Amino acid sequence: MTARPVLLIEDTPSLRLLYESILKSAGHEVTGAADAAGGLAAFRAGDPAVVILDLMLPDRDGLDLMHEMLAARPGTPVIVVTADGSINKAVAAMRAGAHDFLVKPFDQQRFLNAVGDALKAAQAPAEAAGAAGEGDPPGEFIGSSAEMRKIYARIRSVARSMATVFITGESGTGKELCAQAVHRLSNRAAGPFVPLNCGAIPSELLESEVFGHVKGSFTGAISDKQGAAAAADGGTLFLDEICELDLNLQTKLLRFLQTSTIQPVGATRARKVNVRILCATNQDPLDAIRRGRFREDLYYRLHVVPIHMPPLRERGEDVILIAERALRDFAREEGRAFRTLDAEVKALFLGYGWPGNVRQLLNVLRHVVVLNDGPAVTREMLPIELLGPERHPDKTAAEARPLSLQSLVGRPLAEIERLVIEETIARYGGSVPKAARVLDVSPSTLYRKIEGWKARG
Structure with a gap:
C-alpha cells in the first residue's frame, strides 16, 4: 500500500510486534526500531512516509527525538504514542508539530485510521494557495492586520x-x-x-x-x-x-x-x-x-x-476592508449603487468599539444598504445607536448608551427584537447566557434566533 515505509519506534517488544503485524496486514511496509538511537538512524537512512513514535523511550525523551526529526524533514507526519497518564506530553507534542497522538491502549481501527490520515497528509500536494503569501487570508477571512x-x-x-x-x-x-x-x-x-x-x-x-x-x-x-x-x-x-x-x-x-x-x-x-x-x-x-x-x-x-480570535476593535484598518467588501456584496444583492464609505464614516468606524464585532458591523451595513442608496455611505445613513459614545464590551449596562425609542419607531417588530437581542448580547461582552438571563429567556432560544438570522443573511 505504501511505497515508502512506516517507521515504528517502540521499545516494548510485544507491542512492536503487534503494531508491525497490524500494519503489514493492512499492506504497509514497516521499519522497526526499539530505541531512539535506532529510530533516528533508520529515519536518516530511509525516507519514511510516517513515523510512529512512543514518547517513553529508554535512551532518550521521545519529544526531543521528534524535534530533531522534524527539524531535518519538516513535512514528515509523526504519530506519537503515550500512556493514559501522559496526555499533557502528547498535547505538547501536537503543539510542537506532531500529526496525531494515540493513547494506550488503543484498538486496531483507531491505529489504522491514524496511519491512513497521516499518509494522506504526507501525500497531499502543498496548499494551492502556496502561490499566495503566507499572511494572505485563508478561507473567507478578510484583513491583513498583524493580529x-x-x-x-x-x-x-x-x-x-x-x-x-x-x-x-x-x-x-x-x-x-x-x-x-x-x-x-x-x-x-x-x-x-x-x-x-x-x-x-x-x-x-x-x-x-x-x-x-x-x-x-x-x-x-x-x-x-x-x-x-x-x-x-x-x-x-x-x-x-x-x-x-x-x-x-x-x-x-x-x-x-x-x-x-x-x-x-x-x-x-x-x-x-x-x-x-x-x-x-x-x-x-x-x-x-x-x-x-x-x-x-x-x-x-x-x-x-x-x-x-481578536476582537474587531484590535484589528485596525481591517474594519474598513471588511466594511467595504460587505458593502459591495450587499449593494449587489439589493440592487444599490454603494461602493465605498465616506471619510467621516471611515473615521467613525475606526474609532468605534464594535462590541458585537464583525457580526455587528455586517448588520449595520445591511441596514444601511436596505434603507438608503449611494455611491458612498455617509454619517446620516448610519443607525442612531452607532453615533453615540463608544460602547466597549467590558462596560456595564448602566455605563452603556441605551437604544432610543425614537430609533425603534417605524421598524418591523422582528427587526426591533433582533436589535434588542444583539444590543443586550453586546453589552454583556458577547455572552449569550448572560443576555438570556437579562431577557428572561433560555440561552437555547437566543442561539436558535441567532442561527436563523445567520441562515437568512
Whole structure:
C-alpha cells in the first residue's frame, strides 16, 4: 500500500510486534526500531512516509527525538504514542508539530485510521494557495492586520494535522470561519464539515444531536437519526459554544475522543467513526472549570492547539476592508449603487468599539444598504445607536448608551427584537447566557434566533 515505509519506534517488544503485524496486514511496509538511537538512524537512512513514535523511550525523551526529526524533514507526519497518564506530553507534542497522538491502549481501527490520515497528509500536494503569501487570508477571512496574519499562520500550520483546535474569542469575531478555514486546508477538505452549536439545542436533545438515536429510544423518536459525529465521519466536527455542553454529555464526549466510538441513544452496539474535532467558545473555559460547568480533563484533551480570535476593535484598518467588501456584496444583492464609505464614516468606524464585532458591523451595513442608496455611505445613513459614545464590551449596562425609542419607531417588530437581542448580547461582552438571563429567556432560544438570522443573511 505504501511505497515508502512506516517507521515504528517502540521499545516494548510485544507491542512492536503487534503494531508491525497490524500494519503489514493492512499492506504497509514497516521499519522497526526499539530505541531512539535506532529510530533516528533508520529515519536518516530511509525516507519514511510516517513515523510512529512512543514518547517513553529508554535512551532518550521521545519529544526531543521528534524535534530533531522534524527539524531535518519538516513535512514528515509523526504519530506519537503515550500512556493514559501522559496526555499533557502528547498535547505538547501536537503543539510542537506532531500529526496525531494515540493513547494506550488503543484498538486496531483507531491505529489504522491514524496511519491512513497521516499518509494522506504526507501525500497531499502543498496548499494551492502556496502561490499566495503566507499572511494572505485563508478561507473567507478578510484583513491583513498583524493580529490576523498570526491567526492565518497558525491555521496553516495546524490544518493538516489531526490536532484538536480550541478557538476562543468574543461573539462575532469569526470563530466558525476559523474552523472552516482549518477544515478546508486539511487533508479532510473533501469530507464533510459538520457544525453543531451546543448552546442552541435543549440539553435533553443534545446527546441525540451529537451521537444520534434509534427509533423508539424515547418519546418522539419516530425513526433512526444520524448524529453529528456520524455525519462528520471522514471529515470535521465543529462543536461551537462547547462550554454550554451538558456535564453528562461531556463525559460521553471524552469517551468518544479516547475511543473514536459512538453509540446512538437506544442502540445496543457502538460503531467507529473517523472524525477530527474542532471546538469554540466565547466564554473563559478556565472560569467554567472553576464554576464546575466544564470538566477539566475534557478541557485539556480538547485544548491542544489554541487559537484566540481578536476582537474587531484590535484589528485596525481591517474594519474598513471588511466594511467595504460587505458593502459591495450587499449593494449587489439589493440592487444599490454603494461602493465605498465616506471619510467621516471611515473615521467613525475606526474609532468605534464594535462590541458585537464583525457580526455587528455586517448588520449595520445591511441596514444601511436596505434603507438608503449611494455611491458612498455617509454619517446620516448610519443607525442612531452607532453615533453615540463608544460602547466597549467590558462596560456595564448602566455605563452603556441605551437604544432610543425614537430609533425603534417605524421598524418591523422582528427587526426591533433582533436589535434588542444583539444590543443586550453586546453589552454583556458577547455572552449569550448572560443576555438570556437579562431577557428572561433560555440561552437555547437566543442561539436558535441567532442561527436563523445567520441562515437568512
